Amino acid sequence: xxxxxxxxxxxxxxxxxxxxxxxxxxxxxxxxxxxxxxxxxxxxxxxxxxxxxxxxxxxxxxxxxxxxxxxxxxxxxxxxxxxxxxxxxxxxxxxxxxxxxxxxxxxxxxxxxxxxxxxxxxxxxxxxxxxxxxxxxxxxxxxxxxxxxxxxxxxxxxxxxxxxxxxxxxxxxxxxxxxxxxxxxxxxxxxxxxxxxxxxxxxxxxxxxxxxxxxxxxxxxxxxxxxxxxxxxxxxxxxxxxxxxxxxxxxxxxxxxxxxxxxxxxxxxxxxxxxxxxxxxxxxxxxxxxxxxxxxxxxxxxxxxxxxxxxxxxxxxxxxxxxxxxxxxxxxxxxxxxxxxxxxxxxxxxxxxxxxxxxxxxxxxxxxxxxxxxxxxxxxxxxxxxxxxxxxxxxxxxxxxxxxxxxxxxxxxxxxxxxxxxxxxxxxxxxxxxxxxxxxxxxxxxxxxxxxxxxxxxxxxxxxxxxxxxxxxxxxxxxxxxxxxxxxxxxxxxxxxxxxxxxxxxxxxxxxxxxxxxxxxxxxxxxxxxxxxxxxxxxxxxxxxxxxxxxxxxxxxxxxxxxxxxxxxxxxxxxxxxxxxxxxxxxxxxxxxxxxxxxxxxxxxxxxxxxxxxxxxxxxxxxxxxxxxxxxxxxxxxxxxxxxxxxxxxxxxxxxxxxxxxxxxxxxxxxxxxxxxxxxxxxxxxxxxxxxxxxxxxxxxxxxxxxxxxxxxxxxxxxxxxxxxxxxxxxxxxxxxxxxxxxxxxxxxxxxxxxxxxxxxxxxxxxxxxxxxxxxx
Amino acid sequence: xxxxxxxxxxxxxxxxxxxxxxxxxxxxxxxxxxxxxxxxxxxxxxxxxxxxxxxxxxxxxxxxxxxxxxxxxxxxxxxxxxxxxxxxxxxxxxxxxxxxxxxxxxxxxxxxxxxxxxxxxxxxxxxxxxxxxxxxxxxxxxxxxxxxxxxxxxx
Ligand code: FES
Ligand code: FES
Numbered sequence: 001x002x003x004x005x006x007x008x009x010x011x012x013x014x015x016x017x018x019x020x021x022x023x024x025x026x027x028x029x030x031x032x033x034x035x036x037x038x039x040x041x042x043x044x045x046x047x048x049x050x051x052x053x054x055x056x057x058x059x060x061x062x063x064x065x066x067x068x069x070x071x072x073x074x075x076x077x078x079x080x081x082x083x084x085x086x087x088x089x090x091x092x093x094x095x096x097x098x099x100x101x102x103x104x105x106x107x108x109x110x111x112x113x114x115x116x117x118x119x120x121x122x123x124x125x126x127x128x129x130x131x132x133x134x135x136x137x138x139x140x141x142x143x144x145x146x147x148x149x150x151x152x153x154x155x156x157x158x159x160x161x162x163x164x165x166x167x168x169x170x171x172x173x174x175x176x177x178x179x180x181x182x183x184x185x186x187x188x189x190x191x192x193x194x195x196x197x198x199x200x201x202x203x204x205x206x207x208x209x210x211x212x213x214x215x216x217x218x219x220x221x222x223x224x225x226x227x228x229x230x231x232x233x234x235x236x237x238x239x240x241x242x243x244x245x246x247x248x249x250x251x252x253x254x255x256x257x258x259x260x261x262x263x264x265x266x267x268x269x270x271x272x273x274x275x276x277x278x279x280x281x282x283x284x285x286x287x288x289x290x291x292x293x294x295x296x297x298x299x300x301x302x303x304x305x306x307x308x309x310x311x312x313x314x315x316x317x318x319x320x321x322x323x324x325x326x327x328x329x330x331x332x333x334x335x336x337x338x339x340x341x342x343x344x345x346x347x348x349x350x351x352x353x354x355x356x357x358x359x360x361x362x363x364x365x366x367x368x369x370x371x372x373x374x375x376x377x378x379x380x381x382x383x384x385x386x387x388x389x390x391x392x393x394x395x396x397x398x399x400x401x402x403x404x405x406x407x408x409x410x411x412x413x414x415x416x417x418x419x420x421x422x423x424x425x426x427x428x429x430x431x432x433x434x435x436x437x438x439x440x441x442x443x444x445x446x447x448x449x450x451x452x453x454x455x456x457x458x459x460x461x462x463x464x465x466x467x468x469x470x471x472x473x474x475x476x477x478x479x480x481x482x483x484x485x486x487x488x489x490x491x492x493x494x495x496x497x498x499x500x501x502x503x504x505x506x507x508x509x510x511x512x513x514x515x516x517x518x519x520x521x522x523x524x525x526x527x528x529x530x531x532x533x534x535x536x537x538x539x540x541x542x543x544x545x546x547x548x549x550x551x552x553x554x555x556x557x558x559x560x561x562x563x564x565x566x567x568x569x570x571x572x573x574x575x576x577x578x579x580x581x582x583x584x585x586x587x588x589x590x591x592x593x594x595x596x597x598x599x600x601x602x603x604x605x606x607x608x609x610x611x612x613x614x615x616x617x618x619x620x621x622x623x624x625x626x627x628x629x630x631x632x633x634x635x636x637x638x639x640x641x642x643x644x645x646x647x648x649x650x651x652x653x654x655x656x657x658x659x660x661x662x663x664x665x666x667x668x669x670x671x672x673x674x675x676x677x678x679x680x681x682x683x684x685x686x687x688x689x690x691x692x693x694x695x696x697x698x699x700x701x702x703x704x705x706x707x708x709x710x711x712x713x714x715x716x717x718x719x720x721x722x723x724x725x726x727x728x729x730x731x732x733x734x735x736x737x738x739x740x741x742x743x744x745x746x747x748x749x750x751x752x753x754x755x756x757x758x759x760x761x762x763x764x765x766x767x768x769x770x771x772x773x774x775x776x777x
Numbered sequence: 778x779x780x781x782x783x784x785x786x787x788x789x790x791x792x793x794x795x796x797x798x799x800x801x802x803x804x805x806x807x808x809x810x811x812x813x814x815x816x817x818x819x820x821x822x823x824x825x826x827x828x829x830x831x832x833x834x835x836x837x838x839x840x841x842x843x844x845x846x847x848x849x850x851x852x853x854x855x856x857x858x859x860x861x862x863x864x865x866x867x868x869x870x871x872x873x874x875x876x877x878x879x880x881x882x883x884x885x886x887x888x889x890x891x892x893x894x895x896x897x898x899x900x901x902x903x904x905x906x907x908x909x910x911x912x913x914x915x916x917x918x919x920x921x922x923x924x925x926x927x928x929x930x931x932x
Contacts, residue, residue: 018877021812254878496876
């Protein structure tokens with residue numbers, strides 16, 4: 001019997017199966033009579049497809065089906081539309097959206113684009129068939145850099161989209177910002193590139209589709225983060241079937257980080273193939289294919305201008321960004337470099353005026369979609385880099401300069417110049433606490449110790465302010481069973497974050513029932529009528545509050561039932577600590593007793609059916625919440641090798657109410673590791689000539705390893721639970737990616753300050769750092 | 778097709794396999810031991826680590842026929858049914874896993890690491906797990922878990 005509270009570090013329920021090899025990821029599912037699919041992907045960044053001859057492939061024993069783009073179009077299937085929340089250009093016209101079909105039609109526009117699907121009796125036969133398909137490609141020159149793609153006369157990714165231009169965007173007061181820049185004592189300017197990366201969840205994408213001719217329905221098992229929205233698109237836009245005909249299930253999903261959120265072509269292809277062949281069809285992406293067929297993230301090129309006065313006070317911030325979209329709009333790709341990066345411009349600092357504008361362009365590369373943070377890490381990097389740069393240029397102490405400009409709690413609530421509703425928090429306190437944790441007093445000694453070993457030591461602090469996102473509604477259903485168990489179904493979805501623990505924890509804490517009695521369901525279109533899945537650090541904010549709301553409804557119904565039992569007025573019955581009671585009497589009833597009574601028709605009040613405590617509720621977000629915090633990093637840099645070692649790391653986060661500190665730590669550590677990865681190691685690099693992704697395998701794309709990571713201290717500031725939602729939570733999943741890159745990069749530059757190195761673009765690989773040192777010497 | 782016989786999780790098994798079958802395919806597809814995962818195609822991720830004659834091996838890097846006559850332990854056989862090995866317990870208590878996909882390989886690699894070095898330092902653990910990628914945890918809690926698991930295995 002475990003009766004947890006909000007704030008307890010409850011150990012995870014899901015661990016038992018994951019630790020013993022009993023998890024069920026999509027590749028662990030085998031359906032009777034299943035066939036195997038493989039995808040033929042374009043080896044060219046840009047090529048005309050003059051013809052596809054599949055006859056040799058079809059002649060291979062065991063090969064069942066080859067589907068080409070032409071076949072696909074003949075079926076009348078539709079393209080996958082973008083659902084970017086920003087979908088108009090500045091002039092009000094709709095964004096330029098090329099059709100994204102599940103297979104290349106006429107031309108392939110990036111390496112890895114799906115050109116054909118093969119289905120065979122065995123995986124091996126499917127692979128043999130891939131080799132036997134003869135595609136008549138006519139290779140075309142490619143453009144892989146969004147800046148070049150927007151230049152006049154650039155070659156076109158899409159013949160009918162002039163200038164490779166998708167959309168432009170602006171936010172803030174341009175005139176006021178320009179005026180404020182002009183009036184500032186100094187204007188500091190910096191070009192910042194936010195490197196293209198990809199999420200690399202350790203479980204590759206994969207799916208099994210099974211069509212049942214009797215019911216004319218599909219069952220789709222899919223390694224996705226978002227069963228409802230993806231089902232709707234597959235049904236309504238692509239396959240043109242009623243959405244009830246697709247039962248979409250995400251089994252255990254091995255990490256997502258945004259990359260499993262979007263609508264991919266393969267599951268739709270599998271559904272078609274399954275219907276055509278009358279048997280289930282399974283497909284699992286290889287890791288190497290993942291690099292060129294999972295969405296990428298970031299890749300923004302920005303010019304940042306900061307207006308600052310002699311006294312160090314920030315005046316104005318003006319950011320112009322070019323965002324790369326890749327070859328298509330993908331699911332919500334156009335949002336990231338527009339609305340996604342605009343909202344949190346300026347971070348936790350006070351500005352008189354801000355302006356953000358951007359342009360998004362098509363290139364012959366894998367399309368972009370959200371990656372952990374989706375725009376906010378870019379904004380955070382822009383502001384923290386320009387602040388560091390200003391401190392250096394103008395001779396301010398970087399810590400002092402930041403301290404001077406943080407928004408004080410007395411200014412809250414406020415609406416930023418970007419329209420962001422900052423309700424509560426204490427940025428200075430969080431900042432000072434981070435500094436205190438990082439032991440500034442001992443720093444000089446540590447610098448000396450490093451120096452004696454031949455290393456340069458650097459420190460940086462990076463306060464951040466971001467916001468939540470993702471679908472604005474969430475469903476929670478509570479169903480009590482006669483045997484005492486409780487089913488909790490929520491439409492948000494864990495891809496590792498531990499919802500099977502945190503969500504029952506909220507329900508158990510509110511109702512005072514046994515945590516172990518709760519069975520959790522998620523990731524299934526039949527478990528919940530709606531669901532926003534995972535993304536935008538939304539689970540506690542949406543799913544958690546939906547559970548909270550469902551619990552409130554259960555309690556309300558319980559009070560009715562208890563009043564009936566106590567033979568008293570409902571208004572007199574209170575609920576606390578798992579008990580219904582009437583103050584001043586000895587009448588009391590536990591929630592458990594109420595649940596039992598709810599199955600006994602003789603004990604029910606009028607109008608309540610047996611099992612009548614069940615609740616089905618939809619919680620809707622009012623305003624997005626504002627997670628914020630501060631990261632600080634210490635690094636050592638080898639002056640002769642360019643090697644960067646992370647040696648100290650401190651984080652203080654304000655996520656409002658902390659439901660489960662253990663799980664929260666996990667989010668901070670994981671997000672920070674991905675941020676450190678982006679800062680030091682990772683880049684999805686395209687060769688500009690050939691358009692090949694040269695870091696397209698785990699051999700070339702460097703992920704953080706255990707020895708990349710520094711010792712880390714994490715604390716939470718819990719003095720400002722938000723009133724924007726009943727739980728007071730602010731979202732925790734993406735913050736690490738906002739804080740880490742600027743903290744790490746600025747710390748490295750601090751270590752190199754005596755060489756006069758002021759800027760290196762991420763990732764700060766040994767080679768780049770070494771070259772910067774050499775160039776400066 | 779070559780015939781192999783080996784011991785997997787204490788049970789003797791024998792099958793005819795295609796010569797090109799990888800050990801991980803044999804475990805997952807023939808024996809239906811799906812706890813051993815495949816996270817890459819370049820032998821980098823370590824999600825597929827099992828023990829072959831007591832040594833940690835990336836089972837995607839070995840042919841099933843090479844395991845002929847060997848003693849193989851997978852995550853399913855690390856502890857008796859219904860029980861957790863001290864290392865599994867330590868991963869649980871220290872929140873050393875999130876999505877769980879890297880976890881079987883991570884646990885198997887950790888057990889072998891500690892068997893070779895019963896009292897490792899933090900740095901030795903980090904170095905010892907270089908062949909295992911985790912994208913969720915940032916490794917902090919994995920290292921903590923391995924140190925705790927090592928301690929539990931010593932006592
Ligand atoms: S599957 Fe990645 S190392 Fe074996
Ligand atoms: S727990 Fe997800 S990859 Fe390690």
